[in-house]
Amino acid sequence: MSDRPTEGFNKTLDDPRLQLAIYSATKRLMDHRANAIEPSRLPDYQQLRDHANHIKKHTIEHLDYYLEQLETNLIAHGGKVVYCRDGAEVADFVLGVARDRDARLIVKSKSMTTEEIDLNDGLERGRVETVETDLGEYILQLAHQHPYHIVAPALHMTRYDVAEIFAKNLGVPNEVVIENQTKIARAVLREKFLKADIGVTGANFLIADSGAVVLVENEGNARLTTSAPKIHIAVAGIEKVIPRAQDLGVFLNLLGRSATGQPLTVYTSFLSGPRRASEIDGPDEFYLVLLDNGRTKLLADPEKRQSLYCIRCGACLNHCPVYRKIGGHNYPWIYSGPIGAIITPQFHGVSEDSWLPFASSLCGACAEVCPVKIEIPKVLLKLRAEVTQAERREGRGGLERFTFVVWAWIMTHPKLYLALARIGSKLAPLAPNIGPLRNWAREREVPRIASRSFHQWWARRERAKPHPQ
Amino acid sequence: MKRVSLFVTCIVDQVFPEVGIAVTEVLERLGYEVDFPAAQTCCGQPALNSGYPDEAARVARHFLDIFRDAEYVVVPSGSCASMITHHYEEIFEHDAERAEQIRRLTPRVWEFSRFLLEVARVESVGARFKGVVTYHDSCHGLRELGLKAGPRRLLANVEGLTLREMEAAEECCGFGGTFSVKFPEVSGGMARTKIESIRKTEADAVVSVDSSCLMQLQGVMRRAGVPIRTLHLAEILASR
Numbered sequence: 001m002s003d004r005p006t007e008g009f010n011k012t013l014d015d016p017r018l019q020l021a022i023y024s025a026t027k028r029l030m031d032h033r034a035n036a037i038e039p040s041r042l043p044d045y046q047q048l049r050d051h052a053n054h055i056k057k058h059t060i061e062h063l064d065y066y067l068e069q070l071e072t073n074l075i076a077h078g079g080k081v082v083y084c085r086d087g088a089e090v091a092d093f094v095l096g097v098a099r100d101r102d103a104r105l106i107v108k109s110k111s112m113t114t115e116e117i118d119l120n121d122g123l124e125r126g127r128v129e130t131v132e133t134d135l136g137e138y139i140l141q142l143a144h145q146h147p148y149h150i151v152a153p154a155l156h157m158t159r160y161d162v163a164e165i166f167a168k169n170l171g172v173p174n175e176v177v178i179e180n181q182t183k184i185a186r187a188v189l190r191e192k193f194l195k196a197d198i199g200v201t202g203a204n205f206l207i208a209d210s211g212a213v214v215l216v217e218n219e220g221n222a223r224l225t226t227s228a229p230k231i232h233i234a235v236a237g238i239e240k241v242i243p244r245a246q247d248l249g250v251f252l253n254l255l256g257r258s259a260t261g262q263p264l265t266v267y268t269s270f271l272s273g274p275r276r277a278s279e280i281d282g283p284d285e286f287y288l289v290l291l292d293n294g295r296t297k298l299l300a301d302p303e304k305r306q307s308l309y310c311i312r313c314g315a316c317l318n319h320c321p322v323y324r325k326i327g328g329h330n331y332p333w334i335y336s337g338p339i340g341a342i343i344t345p346q347f348h349g350v351s352e353d354s355w356l357p358f359a360s361s362l363c364g365a366c367a368e369v370c371p372v373k374i375e376i377p378k379v380l381l382k383l384r385a386e387v388t389q390a391e392r393r394e395g396r397g398g399l400e401r402f403t404f405v406v407w408a409w410i411m412t413h414p415k416l417y418l419a420l421a422r423i424g425s426k427l428a429p430l431a432p433n434i435g436p437l438r439n440w441a442r443e444r445e446v447p448r449i450a451s452r453s454f455h456q457w458w459a460r461r462e463r464a465k466p467h468p469q
Numbered sequence: 470m471k472r473v474s475l476f477v478t479c480i481v482d483q484v485f486p487e488v489g490i491a492v493t494e495v496l497e498r499l500g501y502e503v504d505f506p507a508a509q510t511c512c513g514q515p516a517l518n519s520g521y522p523d524e525a526a527r528v529a530r531h532f533l534d535i536f537r538d539a540e541y542v543v544v545p546s547g548s549c550a551s552m553i554t555h556h557y558e559e560i561f562e563h564d565a566e567r568a569e570q571i572r573r574l575t576p577r578v579w580e581f582s583r584f585l586l587e588v589a590r591v592e593s594v595g596a597r598f599k600g601v602v603t604y605h606d607s608c609h610g611l612r613e614l615g616l617k618a619g620p621r622r623l624l625a626n627v628e629g630l631t632l633r634e635m636e637a638a639e640e641c642c643g644f645g646g647t648f649s650v651k652f653p654e655v656s657g658g659m660a661r662t663k664i665e666s667i668r669k670t671e672a673d674a675v676v677s678v679d680s681s682c683l684m685q686l687q688g689v690m691r692r693a694g695v696p697i698r699t700l701h702l703a704e705i706l707a708s709r
Contacts, residue, residue, distance in 0.1 A: 004652060013658050023662075321641045325658045359652055361645025361659070362518060363608035378559075384520035404516050408524035411479075412531040414508040421483055436650035443657030444688025447484050454482045454489035458505045 001387060001397075004355040008330040018156060022327050025155045026318040032261025033315060033369070042257065051250050053373040056309035059242055063299065066208040066241045067290065073211025077273030079286040086293050087117025090235055093289060094119070094200065095126040097231060103128055103197030107189075109215070109222035110134035111202025112312055113235050115147055115334045117293060119200070130200075131192045133221040135185055142169040148328035149336065151259045151314035156327060189221070199225035199283070203236035204311070205251060206288070209244045212272040213288060216255060216265040223267055232271070232283040238290050239308040251311060254371035258313035294347040304379050307343050309372040316366035316376060322359055332356065338366035342379045350386045351394070357383035418455055425449040473501045473584075474539035476532075478549045478680070479511040485680045491707035492545045492581055499589050506535045514552040517560065518646045526560045530567060533557075537570050541588065542578045545703050547610020547678045550580035555613050580610060582620045582678055582702055593626035596706045600673040601631045605663070605686070606639045607679035620678055620702055627705060635666040644685035660689040667697060674698040676705060 012018055037045045059066055071081045084090045098106065106128055108114065120141070123130045132141040136154035140147060143165050147153035154162075163176045172184055201222055205214040213234045215222045226232045242248065256262040275282030298305050317323045317337030328336040332353040333344045341356050350357075357380045366376040391397030410417050440446060452460075473496055477489040496503050513528030532553065536542050544550040554575045561567040585591055604624065610616040624632050643649065643659025650656075664686065667675050675697055677683050683699040690697055 001651070006654065009652075009654055013654055321643065321659045321662070322652075322655055325655050325662075355651075358520075358648065359655070361608070361641050361643060361648045361656070363641035363645070364612040365608075365639075365641065368612055381517065381520075381522075384518070385522050386520075388520035400519070401521070404519065404521045404524045408513075408516060408521075408527040411510040411513070411528045414510055417510045425483070436647070439650040439653040440688070443653045443692070444660070444685065445691040447684050447688060449483055450486045452486060454477050454486035454505075455507065457486055457490060459507070 001358050002354045004359065005330055009326055012327045012330060013325060017158070018327065019325075021156055021158060022324055025149075025152060026324050029152070029260060029314070029318040033258055033318070034261075036257040036261040036263060041263075042253070048250055048254055049371055049373050052254055052311075052371060053309065055242060055247050055250060056372050057306070060239065060299070060305055060308050063238065063241070066243055067238060069208040069243075070206055070211060070241055073209065074273065074288055075211075077211050077286075078276070079211070079273040079288060082287055082289045084289055084291050084293075086291075087119065087122060090114075090117055090289055090291060091119060091122025091125070093287075094123060094198070094233060095128070097233065097285075097287070098123075098126055098128045098198060101197060101231065103231070105192065105196045106130045106198045106200055107133050107192050107196040107225050107229065108137075108200045109202070109217065109225040110137050110153070111200070111235060112147070112150060112334065113202045113237050113291060114200065116237075117235075117291070119235070131189070131196075133189050133192065133225055134217075134219060135182060135221075138185055138189065139165055142166070146329070146334050149314060149317055150312050150339070151317075156329075193224045193228045196225075196229040198231045198233060199227075199229040200233050200235065201225055203234050203240050203288075204255065205248060206236055206241040207243075207245050207248065208241055210272060212245070212270050214248065215269045215271065216252070216267065217269075218260075218262075218266040220267055223269055226269065226271055226283065227281050230283055231285045231287070232274075233287045233289060234271070235289045235291060238292060238295050239310075251371075255311055255313050258315040258369065258371040298343075298346050304342075304346060304382055306374050307339075307346060307379060309374050310339050310343070311372060312339075313371055315369040315371065319365040319369050321361065321363060321365070326359075338376045338380075339374070342374075342376055342383065345383050345387075350383060351390050354387045354390070357387060418453075421449075421453060421455075425451065425453070470500065470502045471540065472504055473541045473543050474504045474506060474536060476509055476512075476536065476542050476544045476549070477505070478544065478546045480680050480684065481545060484684060485701065488545055488680055488701040488703055491701065491703035492543065494707040495585070495594055495703060496543065498594065499585075499591060501589075504539075508535050512549045512552045513560075514549060514556075515646055517552070517556060518648075522560055526564070526567075529553075529557050529560055529571075533567060533570050533574065536578075537574050539574075539577060541584065542574070543581055543584050544578065545581040545678070545701065546680065547580050547607045547614055547616055548681060550578060551609040551613040553578050580614055580616065580678065582616060582623055583614065585623060585706075586619050592622050594623070594706050595709065596626075597628040597709050598705050599629040601633050601671065602674045602676045602700070602705070603633050603635045603667055603670040603672040604638060605635075605642065605667070605675050605677040605682060607677050607682045608641050610678050611639060616678060620676075623702065623706060624676065630705070633670045633672055635670045635672075637663070637666045640666070642682045642685050644681050646681070649685060656685070657689060660685055661693070664690060664693070664695060668695060672697065674700045676700050676702055678702050 132138045149155040203213045256265045274286040323337040331340045362377045481488045513525040517525035557571040643656040687699040
């Protein structure tokens with residue numbers, strides 16, 4: 001595996017304020033989730049997970065069919081569907097619309113998909129201002145940072161950090177009261193909503209049989225983003241499609257609970273095309289951008305393609321003891337935590353940042369809480385094997401591979417194992433500074449090899465037994 | 470007399486033989502004839518978790534050759550037992566003969582505490598232990614084998630023992646096999662968080678069904694000068 005980013009790790013690990021921020025925020029989300037799925041509140045939680053898994057499996061295996069159905073139904077409502085191969089194509093499309101309509105201001109609601117393709121950077125090329133309207137995302141945009149967490153993008157920041165960022169960027173006095181901070185953001189953002197020409201959102205679900213985009217949120221900013229400007233562009237990964245409106249109940253029951261412990265988020269919006277003659281609000285134009293950006297590559301592997309089931313609830317991050325130590329920004333991509341560890345190598349190739357699938361104790365907490373039952377540890381193991389295979393092809397990782405070949409030889413030759421173990425027990429106290437032992441000893445005391453192994457104890461006991469006459 | 474084959478695991482064999490001795494004592498006390506096939510070594514998990522499934526398969530075949538005809542195989546480790554019962558079949562997905570062997574053997578492979586409760590059907594083994602202990606849910610035992618109430622029931626029946634639950638009993642200790650040496654700073658950080666939970670209970674000892682977790686916790690506690698013992702469940706159950 002490639003070198004882990006030790007500098008970033010240590011910076012995060014050695015910052016007690018940051019450690020506390022991560023630990024307490026994730027703990028709060030964990031507790032809320034546990035509360036929300038209690039059997040007295042949601043007796044069929046496990047059946048819902050099974051059901052969600054089956055729907056996702058079925059949809060991903062028939063993705064072409066459902067995408068076509070979605071497209072047909074959305075066009076029938078007066079919307080337009082655009083397929084984009086990558087982020088550059090999305091930026092080109094949005095900039096093209098902005099140019100044609102002489103748009104100056106774009107408001108955005110929270111979307112990991114547009115973060116994935118760095119859409120804001122892509123839009124900087126045009127003469128158009130882009131403003132994030134989710135409070136956390138707005139703070140991050142001002143601070144020029146990427147999201148720390150899939151659901152809580154500014155999870156790592158305290159209100160004191162926010163006060164500083166607002167004072168520096170908005171010319172307001174240092175304000176540390178959270179309610180007042182939201183009022184400051186609200187005043188700025190209201191103006192933006194009213195002036196915006198285009199609203200860009202992501203999508204939580206795309207419903208094939210009704211040609212609808214579903215957005216869930218708590219702040220109401222997505223609702224304003226999709227109704228105030230004349231043009232709405234929703235950007236969604238192709239895996240977001242589900243077959244029927246009636247399937248949505250399964251996912252809405254799971255998403256809010258898994259993410260924040262809410263039975264439902266504050267707002268759930270169903271958007272199917274532009275404003276109709278009989279409607280009082282809504283955009284004049286409605287576009288759904290369906291993004292590939294590598295997703296079709298993931299479809300090829302029957303085992304690993306379950307990674308596309310993810311509904312971005314963030315529960316795996318909150319429950320991951322590794323994420324809770326290293327935080328979000330040490331992951332190489334905007335998808336952090338366990339889900340990031342399985343999708344990043346599949347999008348970018350296993351040879352890039354190949355330490356990532358190894359950065360897990362395989363404790364399984366992620367899979368236990370995943371609402372769509374993605375077998376994350378199993379996919380991690382597959383990816384680890386792919387990393388070592390790639391290293392072999394590229395002529396790297398020889399020492400480790402050789403070590404495991406020798407190790408397997410020893411472990412399949414018991415006499416050799418026993419002989420080496422006896423030598424090892426004598427040498428161990430002298431050698432705490434070689435290879436893996438040094439890394440062990442950095443953090444902990446080295447265990448003493450027993451002076452008498454169980455094998456030896458057993459052999460002696462057998463010899464001491466009285467033999468039957 | 471029923472015959473039980475003991476797979477002690479490499480870590481117990483080399484570092485914690487007292488755990489294997491304790492398992493033997495408890496099983497013999499319950500009237501089992503304990504057999505220890507001397508050719509046994511390791512289950513192969515370190516290779517699988519490091520990305521070398523072929524090397525893991527080699528070691529797994531060796532395990533199968535030794536244990537495939539056993540009446541019962543008892544393993545004093547949730548993690549190694551789960552490797553055998555949950556991961557061998559995957560390793561042998563292209564080896565029909567071996568896959569069939571492991572499918573037939575799996576129902577007879579038991580993690581130690583589950584063997585006591587579900588095969589021997591005992592909750593009390595007549596143990597005595599004076600002191601307060603807290604129980605660490607080892608990840609693979611907990612999430613792959615469903616060990617949660619079982620080990621606690623066995624502890625509850627030990628005379629003189631007080632079980633005091635810690636706050637985050639289900640949180641990983643940070644060991645994770647080669648993870649512990651590939652990401653030492655993260656692994657150590659995880660252990661220190663875990664140890665905070667353990668310390669708050671003011672227990673005399675932390676108990677687990679996995680010696681590997683205990684090795685990690687013991688190593689970090691010794692480094693930090695925390696005077697809390699680490700004990701395998703079998704050691705508690707063997708004490709009288």
